[in-house]
Amino acid sequence: MRKSKTRTQGTIAKPSRSTAGSLLRDPALFARIVLGADLWQAQREILTALGKRSRVAVKACHASGKSYAIAIAVLWWLTAHRDGIVVTTAPTWLQVEKVIWGEIKSAVLRSLLYGKLKFPVPTQTELRLGPQNYAVGLSTDDSSRFQGFHSGHVLIVLDEAPGVRAEVYEAVEGIRAGGQVRVLALGNPTVTGGPFYGAFTANRASWRTFTINAFDTPNLQGLSLESLRLLPKGLSENESTFEYRPRPYLVTRRWVYEKLWEWGEDSPLWQSRVLGSFPEQSEDSLISLRWLEAARESIEPPPGKKLMVGIDVAGSDGGAETFAVVRQGGQIIAMEGWTLQDPLTEVNKFLYPFRNRIDEVNIDTIGVGLNFKPRLEALGYPCNGVNVGEASDDSDIYLGVKAQLYWRLRELFEAGEIHGLTDELAISQLSSIRWKSNLHGKIVIESKADLSKRGIKSPDRAEALMLAFADRTPGISRYYEELSEARAAREKDPSMPESEPDTELADVYEAERRRQQNGGDAPERTYGADPLPGYSNICQKCGQPINGTGTDIGAKRWHLECFGK
Numbered sequence: 001m002r003k004s005k006t007r008t009q010g011t012i013a014k015p016s017r018s019t020a021g022s023l024l025r026d027p028a029l030f031a032r033i034v035l036g037a038d039l040w041q042a043q044r045e046i047l048t049a050l051g052k053r054s055r056v057a058v059k060a061c062h063a064s065g066k067s068y069a070i071a072i073a074v075l076w077w078l079t080a081h082r083d084g085i086v087v088t089t090a091p092t093w094l095q096v097e098k099v100i101w102g103e104i105k106s107a108v109l110r111s112l113l114y115g116k117l118k119f120p121v122p123t124q125t126e127l128r129l130g131p132q133n134y135a136v137g138l139s140t141d142d143s144s145r146f147q148g149f150h151s152g153h154v155l156i157v158l159d160e161a162p163g164v165r166a167e168v169y170e171a172v173e174g175i176r177a178g179g180q181v182r183v184l185a186l187g188n189p190t191v192t193g194g195p196f197y198g199a200f201t202a203n204r205a206s207w208r209t210f211t212i213n214a215f216d217t218p219n220l221q222g223l224s225l226e227s228l229r230l231l232p233k234g235l236s237e238n239e240s241t242f243e244y245r246p247r248p249y250l251v252t253r254r255w256v257y258e259k260l261w262e263w264g265e266d267s268p269l270w271q272s273r274v275l276g277s278f279p280e281q282s283e284d285s286l287i288s289l290r291w292l293e294a295a296r297e298s299i300e301p302p303p304g305k306k307l308m309v310g311i312d313v314a315g316s317d318g319g320a321e322t323f324a325v326v327r328q329g330g331q332i333i334a335m336e337g338w339t340l341q342d343p344l345t346e347v348n349k350f351l352y353p354f355r356n357r358i359d360e361v362n363i364d365t366i367g368v369g370l371n372f373k374p375r376l377e378a379l380g381y382p383c384n385g386v387n388v389g390e391a392s393d394d395s396d397i398y399l400g401v402k403a404q405l406y407w408r409l410r411e412l413f414e415a416g417e418i419h420g421l422t423d424e425l426a427i428s429q430l431s432s433i434r435w436k437s438n439l440h441g442k443i444v445i446e447s448k449a450d451l452s453k454r455g456i457k458s459p460d461r462a463e464a465l466m467l468a469f470a471d472r473t474p475g476i477s478r479y480y481e482e483l484s485e486a487r488a489a490r491e492k493d494p495s496m497p498e499s500e501p502d503t504e505l506a507d508v509y510e511a512e513r514r515r516q517q518n519g520g521d522a523p524e525r526t527y528g529a530d531p532l533p534g535y536s537n538i539c540q541k542c543g544q545p546i547n548g549t550g551t552d553i554g555a556k557r558w559h560l561e562c563f564g565k
């Protein structure tokens, strides 16, 4: 045991030399004797392993005490090594600051109350006992910062480890090349792939691994999956089965019961969040759980962007939900669902606060949505009817509009452009949808009937999200938007070149024209002999009057067939 005088903290109250030795070798013992923490078995085993092994990986269900165990590991490492350094990280800064460091602060406060050891109170994400003896929280955005820890005893802790970027794991390997380095990586196993997955598969031999299934946690003792399956749906919170909660802060019976009904045993979320196993997510899932996890984090909505709304209107088939999603740019700002026969009043109540900022409302016009759209329009909302059963704009690639729009949604998730999606049911639905390529090589999205065969109910929330992110703005108005953006840019900076004609946009426009010709329900504009004041009814291309359907940019008009020529 080193001399306490040289340290900023107090010392352990008169332990014998051998007790102190074992305390410092075994973090689980340290937790109990020094910090007064009452760990449950898995936490004890994980911490004991960290005392012996250089790499420990834990894949575990939700609320199994992972982050709590991190706090113990951090305080133990700092105490056990005079030159002990701890680097903590997680995929988002919020997780570093609020979750990991929230637990560290609580552990420090508890230890002060317990009175065995005095740690200084941590700052936001730093706890310093001496110049070479400290713990810090780092954001994973800058992996180069991980390279600066080469001296002393270094403990690296990765919370929510499946979401930590691969560069960080590489940097960690760099640190491991020299000195005394240990790694503790914990998380919900949401991502089937990457370094965390590797710790349980290809590289398993070099890690000590743990798996925590919710059914092994204290509150679920005595309740098996088989007996849970037998419970009827809709049990109240006070049901006696749910009363057993010796550790109420950990995952509860009630939560697991709810998720069984909500997610189903087939869903990747159930496998990961409840069973603590990597989801058997096949390559054919449309949107991976990893992208969905990353989309949880919110961003500041882009200023000036108008709001887009997607509404999936429920059919009369029982239990289906009418669901609405409001987004601003990539940020989801509101969502709500109703299981009413006629949800118009509720939808209006929900949208009303946003009404002046809404650019467009995309409504599924298959079935009941067809009547819903004009009624919502009559309340003053600008609506686009989207018939997902129609042929797609690019029918060489997608089988129908549904495939096209879901594929677009997939691309947005993959590019990390969707934010603020925390609704568990929406996440579950999105992660369950599968796609395939048909005999002609076209992208096909699994039908509702096939989903239902796999025990998955109508994915109303996924559909509403798909609609909210569907770009159904008729080509011409997009063209107009881009034109005015280009103009504004040139006004600011006259050296900007004149914008090139956008052939892609012309294609979009052409597709829109075909859609209208084919009886699509986009509103047509009919210009008669008496144009509105200030408007011309002469086509800008051919100079002939427009007496049928036309299109316009500001006060100018073209025949549909002339535009884009």
Ligand SMILES: Nc1ncnc2c1ncn2[C@@H]1O[C@H](COP(=O)(O)OP(=O)(O)OP(=O)(O)O)[C@@H](O)[C@H]1O
Residues within 6 Å of the ligand: 037, 038, 039, 040, 043, 060, 061, 062, 063, 064, 065, 066, 067, 068, 069, 103, 188, 249, 250
């Ligand atoms: N042994 C313990 N004694 C007291 N409280 C605990 C203990 N273990 C965990 N907790 C508390 O239980 C709650 C859930 O634990 P924790 O957040 O560590 O779980 P987790 O597995 O990290 O959850 P998530 O899956 O949400 O990340 C927290 O409030 C934590 O402080």
Ligand SMILES: [Mg+2]
Residues within 6 Å of the ligand: 066, 067, 068, 099, 159
């Ligand atoms: Mg946690």
